[in-house]
Amino acid sequence: MRKTGKKLLVCLLAAVLLLVQVGLAFAASDGGIDWNTLIWNSDNQKENYAADRASKIQNAANTLYNLGLIQGSGTNADGTPNLNLGATFTRGEGAAILTNIMGGNQAALREEYPNPYTDDLGWAKPFILYATANDLVSGTGSGEFNSTAAMDIRQFLVMVLRMTGYWEKANCTWEQSPAYAISCGVDVPKDWKSASYTRGDAILACYSALDLLVGEEDNLTTFRYTLEKKGVIPSDRILDTGFTWGPSYPTVREITVTDPAQMEKAVNPMIRSHVQPFEFHLTGTDVNAVWNALSDPVYAYRGVGNVYIPGNQSEVLIDITYIGHEQVIAYLEGRTNEMETGARELMEAALKLHPTLVDPSMSDYEQVKIFHDYIVNNTHYDLNAPGYGTLVTGTGLCEDYAMTFELLCWLSGIDCRYVTGYAEGANHAWNKVLVDGTWYNIDLTFDDPVTNFGDVCFYDYFLKSDATFRAGHSWEECAFWPACNTDMNISE
Numbered sequence: 001m002r003k004t005g006k007k008l009l010v011c012l013l014a015a016v017l018l019l020v021q022v023g024l025a026f027a028a029s030d031g032g033i034d035w036n037t038l039i040w041n042s043d044n045q046k047e048n049y050a051a052d053r054a055s056k057i058q059n060a061a062n063t064l065y066n067l068g069l070i071q072g073s074g075t076n077a078d079g080t081p082n083l084n085l086g087a088t089f090t091r092g093e094g095a096a097i098l099t100n101i102m103g104g105n106q107a108a109l110r111e112e113y114p115n116p117y118t119d120d121l122g123w124a125k126p127f128i129l130y131a132t133a134n135d136l137v138s139g140t141g142s143g144e145f146n147s148t149a150a151m152d153i154r155q156f157l158v159m160v161l162r163m164t165g166y167w168e169k170a171n172c173t174w175e176q177s178p179a180y181a182i183s184c185g186v187d188v189p190k191d192w193k194s195a196s197y198t199r200g201d202a203i204l205a206c207y208s209a210l211d212l213l214v215g216e217e218d219n220l221t222t223f224r225y226t227l228e229k230k231g232v233i234p235s236d237r238i239l240d241t242g243f244t245w246g247p248s249y250p251t252v253r254e255i256t257v258t259d260p261a262q263m264e265k266a267v268n269p270m271i272r273s274h275v276q277p278f279e280f281h282l283t284g285t286d287v288n289a290v291w292n293a294l295s296d297p298v299y300a301y302r303g304v305g306n307v308y309i310p311g312n313q314s315e316v317l318i319d320i321t322y323i324g325h326e327q328v329i330a331y332l333e334g335r336t337n338e339m340e341t342g343a344r345e346l347m348e349a350a351l352k353l354h355p356t357l358v359d360p361s362m363s364d365y366e367q368v369k370i371f372h373d374y375i376v377n378n379t380h381y382d383l384n385a386p387g388y389g390t391l392v393t394g395t396g397l398c399e400d401y402a403m404t405f406e407l408l409c410w411l412s413g414i415d416c417r418y419v420t421g422y423a424e425g426a427n428h429a430w431n432k433v434l435v436d437g438t439w440y441n442i443d444l445t446f447d448d449p450v451t452n453f454g455d456v457c458f459y460d461y462f463l464k465s466d467a468t469f470r471a472g473h474s475w476e477e478c479a480f481w482p483a484c485n486t487d488m489n490i491s492e
Contacts, residue, residue: 058085060207064203068232070101084199086198090124091145091147092121094156095137097199097202097206098131099136103231104127104130107130111130113129116139117132117145122147135162153192153201156202158177161177164209166180188205189201209223210224211223211336213335214226219250219251246414250273254278254280254281257281257282259284263280273335274326274333278317280316280318323418325404325406326418327343328346329410331343332347342392345392350389353408357371358370364435367409368433371408372444375401376447377457378394380395381395381396382396387400388403389404399420402431406418406431414433414434415433417431419431421473421475428445430461430473432484440463440464440486441468441473443473446458447461447462463488465485466485
């Protein structure tokens with residue numbers, strides 16, 4: 001009896017629509033947000049916020065310290081580094097923090113940078129001059145820097161936004177930087193107007209900035225990955241494994257559509273580029289129409305985690321829940337620095353395995369066949385599989401077979417698509433793969449049947465046309481899934 005796949009776990013498309021008041025138009029002094037009217041519904045709500053924020057700050061500080069991006073001043077009684085998270089800090093200290101995050105400490109201490117300031121910069125002089133030379137900071141007017149003045153949150157946020165290249169795109173003044181920072185994805189405390197800005201707050205702002213997408217619009221990556229590529233922080237994605245990097249697809253974060261029918265063509269390239277999140281500007285239609293379009297089965301193979309409508313009813317921000325192997329690919333492309341535990345285990349297993357199976361001298365066909373045979377021969381179909389590919393436990397469902405195959409193909413630079421539909425009356429997943437210039441269907445799950453005489457590797461669903469697959473498979477047509485017009489003649 002052949003196996004069929006368990007229904008893919010998909011987030012309900014009836015996710016809550018949240019109104020978000022932050023945009024990029026800053027009519028008022030703080031981007032249209034009246035921070036003075038911040039009201040806590042109860043003392044308990046305020047306390048919960050403070051406790052949650054303290055936990056986030058500690059986590060951010062631990063992470064940045066372990067990455068070597070911040071330094072402590074001595075140790076606490078328990079032996080942990082004293083990071084002075086609750087202390088206020090000066091403009092000079094702010095320049096030192098950013099210099100350290102940019103990996104510029106040694107350069108700051110070793111080199112003499114021009115000094116455009118007339119006042120005494122004190123101990124922070126080398127860091128202030130480094131940060132100034134790298135367009136991270138500037139003076140306060142009249143040729144002075146005022147290094148011992150208390151750091152204003154608005155000034156520090158401008159520095160963070162300069163560090164990531166976002167400030168040059170801003171259409172606001174430095175006083176409006178909190179609202180702009182929030183819209184970009186930088187952390188800003190809710191009560192910043194009434195509370196002191198601490199080192200912990202600054203560290204959390206820098207930590208959140210690691211996730212910002214930077215670079216050219218057609219080839220974005222995370223700020224963290226730029227630091228990894230420069231050697232500022234260690235990277236577990238830049239490994240000497242011998243694998244060939246897969247293709248990095250252009251990233252476009254915003255697109256304009258005039259009709260929900262355009263959603264299919266617009267969404268799929270963004271999903272392929274692992275954009276998170278992405279924004280649509282709508283013309284001549286409404287958000288409800290787009291929401292209904294998202295309910296189409298074409299998109300059911302990805303979870304739509306949240307859809308935000310940022311005040312302007314002509315915009316919709318879509319947050320996709322990517323599946324395991326896509327998290328790995330996005331991480332290896334430098335588009336994110338976050339992965340779930342299972343996805344990280346899949347990545348480590350794939351990076352270790354891939355160079356032992358193939359090398360770049362092999363043809364697409366040779367590599368695809370090796371991936372197919374390895375997965376089929378080393379995987380046991382299991383309804384209780386953890387759901388992150390087949391390489392970690394040797395078990396999986398149909399989606400795990402397909403995820404593992406696509407990831408191995410990506411590591412070889414072979415274009416492969418994850419496809420969902422139906423087979424034998426159940427939800428099912430398989431792949432479309434480009435082999436030596438021609439697209440084919442391939443279903444590793446169905447080529448790994450349960451038999452009475454042990455494990456076998458079939459080729460009944462290996463490199464087949466759409467017409468052949470239609471005999472037992474069905475799927476919604478999708479512009480992103482290429483047509484497979486021919487069977488490959490397989491003699492095995």
